[in-house]
Amino acid sequence: METPPSSEKDFFDVFHHISGEIDAIKAGEQRDPQSEKERVHELICFVEDHADEINEDGTILHQFLRDARRADNCPPEVLNTVLGKLPEAILMNFSGAVPLLEFIRRRSKKMVRVVIEFMAQDMKKRNLASLATLTFGFAETWFEENEQNPDTIEAGREIIQAAFNFNDKPNELLPVNIDLLEILVNLASPEMLFKSNNELSPLEQVLRFDLCLSDPDRQLALVRLILDKCPNSIHDLVTKEVRLQPWKANNSLHQPEYSVYRWHIATRESWHNQHLRQMNASTPTQVGPPDRLATSEIASERGLGGTQPKPGMMLKGLMTASYTRIPSSSPSFDADRPAKPSILKPSHPPTIMDQPSVSEGRGKEGQVSRRPLLRNGGLTNGRKPKEIRFTKQDVEAADKASDEICKELGVRFLRSTVFHNDETRNAFREIDTEIQRFFGNNEQHYYFAMDTAKEYRDMTENQVRNYFGKRDHYHTLRHVFLQPATILLENDQKTPHGSSRYTDHLQFFNWFREWGVRKIFKVVVFDGDHPHRDEEVEKALAGFVRGKKKYPSFDVEILDWHKEDLCPEVIQTATPQVRELHLHWSGRNSVLRGWSEPEGLPALEYLQKVYIYYTVPSIEESRIRKNIESFTRRMKQPRRRPVKMGQANQNSTSTKAPVQMQSSRQSMLVQAHEHFDDYKSLPTIQIVDVGTVTPTGAAGPDRAAGSASESVEQPWFKYVEEFVSIIPTPEELPDYDFKNPHLRRVRVALIDDGVDLFSKSMRCLESRFLEGRSFDQTPDGPNPVYSSVSGHGTFMAKTILRICPFADIIPYRLKTVRDASSNRRVPDASSAAKAIKAAIEQDVDIISMSWTIRNDNKKISGATLMELRNVVSACEGTGSQCRRIPIMFCAASDDGIQGRSQHGDRGEFPREINNAKVFCIGAADPHGQVWPEVTDQNGLNYLFPGVDIKDVFEGDSHDSDTISEALGSQISDLVTRNGRTGSSVATALAAGLAALLIHCTKLGHYYTNAWKGPDTRRKETITQQFVDQIATYEGMQNALDNLSSGSRSGTKYANPSKDFACAIQDLRQYDVQGGAANNLPQSLKPIATLCRNLCRI
Known part of the structure; x- marks a missing residue:
């Protein structure tokens, strides 16, 4: 660039001449338009020769900042010439003034439009980042003699901030018209839009x-x-x-x-x-x-x-x-501020x-004619x-x-x-927390995931609709993980021969459409040993039936369909917008050839990354590596884009332009996309090899045999189960108000490893489960609460409902981590704290925790243990915000003599939670004595049966002859053919009995209100205060003390046999009269009497 004139007179003479011509053109444009056009042409020629004049006060463009009237009167052709001669001037900072920035701040609409549209004519060279670089380079040369060093790098950011500085002037929401804002966004670099x-x-x-x-x-x-x-x-x-x-x-x-x-x-x-x-x-x-x-x-x-x-x-x-x-x-302008x-x-x-x-007029034929209004300025008349x-x-x-x-x-x-x-791919992220912070909505569901370690063989359509159909599914799901499942359809869907019809897990895609889901970002389908046909894949994901579009597509962007050698044509049909593919390969080179053909995977316009999974013996490793390398080279060949990306915006929810744009403005936006999005070729596809090579002859671990001896069920259960079987259900009681807090169902929070709600054995119990939460977090969100890893939580749920089938169970799934000393999985302290907090906030009556966490575990951080220790204190609140704390049961550890010698008097959670009165339960043998494997036999509150407890519900898929190791000794039990043994089973029985006692007091309260006979019911009257009392730690302790007997260890053995036997005898008196349900409310009298006797009221 030429050195600027040394004389200030030259520069000001140039601008004085331009100003005079602008005034003359403005004054004469009404008299002789033709001559004025010639005058404009002459001025353009003059500007061509002198527009790059500059001095320490700036450029000609800067002079327009000092003379706004002439700037508004200047013909656009002249302004474009000024800009074309020295485009760097747009961002040059002289005396704290940057032209475009000041034009925006002053609401100089004409100048803003001219400058921005000028920049839009060549987005590549005139975007804000490019001009800032040019201006900085010019400043280094020009201001070397003038001893100035203006900062022009941040000018683009300041311009963006000023343009989006809404409502800085009266009656103007936007400082810049929205069409110009769209162009400015395309002119800006991402850094300029950062917060x-x-x-x-x-x-x-x-x-x-x-x-x-x-x-x-x-x-x-x-x-x-x-x-x-x-x-x-x-x-x-x-x-x-x-x-x-x-x-x-x-x-x-x-x-x-x-x-x-x-x-x-x-x-x-x-x-x-x-x-x-x-x-x-x-x-x-x-x-x-x-x-x-x-x-x-x-x-x-x-x-x-x-x-x-x-x-x-x-x-x-x-x-x-x-x-x-x-x-x-x-409203005054300050250039330095x-x-x-x-x-x-x-x-x-x-x-x-x-x-x-009143401002509206009447147009032709009596129609209302409103005066046009400029949303960002004034009326059309100015x-x-x-x-x-x-x-x-x-x-x-x-x-x-x-x-x-x-x-x-x-x-x-x-x-x-x-x-x-890839660096953050496996990083732990609590997706639930991120979603909650963004949406602020606990009601909707943003993903659907089955447990990837299980198969669901006994689901029914009724179960699915009752559990998932009631959810409020978001219109877009983050991910869907489906495991192999066998689903029994409803009874009205029979085969021609009258037999029941079954379907599989692909049926969920039909239900997703029914539940209002329109898009799924990530789909992972485990196809099992008998993979689905190609047509079924196309129907599930894209809605194609026999080659014709019948249902809406889910527009999947990440596909991981566990089917070997998935056909590329199927991928193109089912997921044309896929960005990331996870392919499972059999090892055949012909498959790699088919995938890498130009008409195969490279034809997928948005595809960016492909993961290849395979398992081959080590003898074939060299050949496999060679084939993968060749496949990678073919996939990285340049690809041509079949259509322009501007025609379908992959990042948006709609492929249609929201408004009709004028052709000139539309061309500017297209140029912006051409600069920032490459139209000539598609992005290179990255290949990630995640295959595994296995040594030949590897064998799986041997399984230990369990005991084959038979066990005899303890008499403890006889009286409890008989009592439960003959008392009326709440549904049988006239006008029973479930919404009344003193009559509602007892709610038991089960904090464990989840519950298999869709197993065959749970069909008769499914109505007793409410929606819970999972804190077993993975990089793709939590594992589902309706699935149990080892069956431990499932058995605990069954045990609670065995004792009190009237209660509602809310499951909470824990995260587990591997213990360094025992190499077994134990509960994660942080997830346990979150689960306890969630249960308290959900206003449950009882919390059952059949697990322990040692407080001397050095692998657990002090902050995490402190979170668990103070979880109840943090939830209690004070004053009017005080929250009721549920009755809490936890299991003693079962480490036996070795545990007592190694850990001595070590503390354990949950029993050491601050401000929490927790019942610590130990396992008792059939004779009511403490089980020898209970570690701390002196720190127990009560003993409950815990040896060889059977599963009375059929079809438990987790029955095994081995010790359940999946979650370690801190949360699992000894499992043999005789049943389960451990303090965790005893804890579930304790929670179930507590739920039954609370339920009986509510029946007694109903009886008190429903009795219409003489007021001689003092021995069986149950008031609201009594219902509230037994739902506290002290009230339940009183009841359990009164039905317990002693043991050699000194710990009370909870044995309700005697008390329940008396109640059963009284209830049987109504058998000859049609049963207790047909003799209401007087048949509830023995239940009310039982409750008053246990609490000695």
Whole structure:
């Protein structure tokens, strides 16, 4: 570039001449347009020769900053010539002034449009990053003599922030028209769109509900553009320095940070709540002027103020009057002070009009003709309005646009949690926590996963619909993991021969469509020993039946179908949008050849990564490696894109453009995509070899034999089970109110390794299970709570329901880790703390924990143990917020003599949880004496039967002849043909008996209220206070003490035989009269008497 003129006179003479010509052109353009065109042409020629003039005050473009009138009057052709001669001037910083930045701050609409559209003509060379680099290089040369060193690298970021600085001027929501914002986003680099400090990022500004009202059609397009350019913005957090009034008033939402999704929802709720308050406060007889209110509830740490609405304007229709934007308190421009974003606040709410307003005229044929209104400026005649009105239809359109934005944000977020690089692929992430923080919704389900270590052979359609069909499934699922399953269809679906019909796990895809699921990002299907046909794969994923589209496609983006040598044509048909493939290979080279053909996997436009799984003997390793290397080379060959990416935006939820664009603007956006997305070729496919080579002749581990001796069931169960079988069920009691807290079903939280809800043996019990939670986290979310790894939790659930079949069980699945000393799996302390907390918050009556965690385990961090130790204290609360703590049962450890010698008086959890009164239960033999393997025989509260306890429910798939090692001695039992043995079984029996006693007190309370006879029931009256008392630690301790007997170890042996035998005798008296259920309520008297006797009331 030539050295600038040494004389200031030369530069100012040039600008003086340009200014004079601009004035002359403006003055004469009405008299002789033709001559003025010639004059414009002459000025363009002059500018061509002198537009690169520069001095220490800047360039000619900078002079327009000092003369805004001439800038507005300058013909666009001249301005384009000025820009074309020295495009670096757009970002040059002279005396703290950057032209484009100042034009935006001053709302110089013409100059902003001309400059941005000029840059859009050549996105590659004139984007903000390129111009910043050119400007910096120029500055190093030019300012070397002038002893200045302006910082131009951050100019692009400042321009973006200023352009998205909404409502800095009165009656203008946007400082830059939204079509120009779209171009600016394409001109920016991702770094310029990043969130910095605590200010609102461009994405967060765009997500405000105000823009839905201003331009509902284009807002979604702008959101998509920002997320396309800067995908990580989806994880931006609105920090605690920003507040919305509804959040501040709602303590349940008061958190330090808010996701962009919740931020958008809150701005929408804030807008509607203001107008609801206005509607309730206004009167139809009085109209008052809008009043300026106190400081805005939305304010950042920089001290931004605002206004809030006060009642005053008369409402008409559903909502409120007019919507006015208040000027900033300091409209003067300061070039050295960057503009601060302000938050949109109405001085009074906008009008929602059901009828034409007084400003509307009548057009032809009596139709209403509304005066056109510029959403971002003023009326079409140039006059700026004092207020902007919205019709009811405007608000409905805004709400609809807001719903689409929420959908877009949800889809983008879930996609971001699925795709990650290899370094973080196996990193532990609590997906549930991330989802909760983003959506803030505990009700919806965002994924579906079966336990990948199990097969489900005994499911029924009724079970599936009752358990999963009641869930609120999100329209997009993050992942779906399906294991082989045999599902019995409903009775009305018979074969032609009248036999029952069965289906398999692919039926879930039909149910997903029925439940409203429209997209699934990641699908993992374990196909079993008899894989499905290609047509079944296409139908399940893409809805193709006999080659024709019959159902909607799920648009899967990650596919891991465990079927060897999956056909590439099937992949193209079933998942045309797949980005990541997991292929299971048989070892045949012909399959690799077919996959790598140009018409095979390379034809998948969005495919970026392929994982190859195989297992081969070591003798074939060299040949296999060679074939894989050849396959990799073929797959990395350049690929041609079949269609332009701009025609189908893979990152968005819709492939259709949201608005119709003018051809010139559309071409600018296409150029932007051409610069930042390569149209000429598809991305290179990365091949990841995850195959395994096994030594030949490897054998599996031998299985130990179990005891073949038979056991005799203990008489302890005889009286309890007989008592349960003859008492009336709550459903048999007239007008039994399950919603009454003193009559509702007893809720037992079972914290274990999950429950096999879909096993055959659970069919008769499935109605007794409520939705629980899993804290067994994996990189793809938690393992399902409705599945048990070893069957331990399943047996505990059956044992509880064996004693009290009237209770509801809420299962919580623990995470397990391998203990270094025993090499067995033990409960994870952190997941145990979370499960206990969740159970307390769900207001259960009893918590059953058939496991222990040693407090001397050095592998567990002190912080984690402290979390477990204080979990109850953290949940209790104080004052009016005090929460009821359930009755808690835990198992003693069963390490025997070796455990006592090694660990001595070591402490154990859960019994050592602070402020928690926990019953520690030990196993007793059939004679009521402590089982020798119980470690701490002096630290027990009660003994319960725990030796050779049978499973009375048929079809337990986990019955085994071996010791259950899957979860280690801290959470498992001795399992033989005789049954299960251990303190964990005794704990489940204790929880079941406690549930039965509470249930009986509720029946007694019902009897007390239902009795209509003489008031002579003192010995069997059960009040609400009694129901509350027995559901406490002290009340249950009193009841268990009264039905217990002694043992040689000194620990009380809970033996209800005598008390239950008396109650049974009294209940049998009603047999001759048709049974207890036919003699209500008097037949409940023995139950009420039993409860009063146990607690000695």
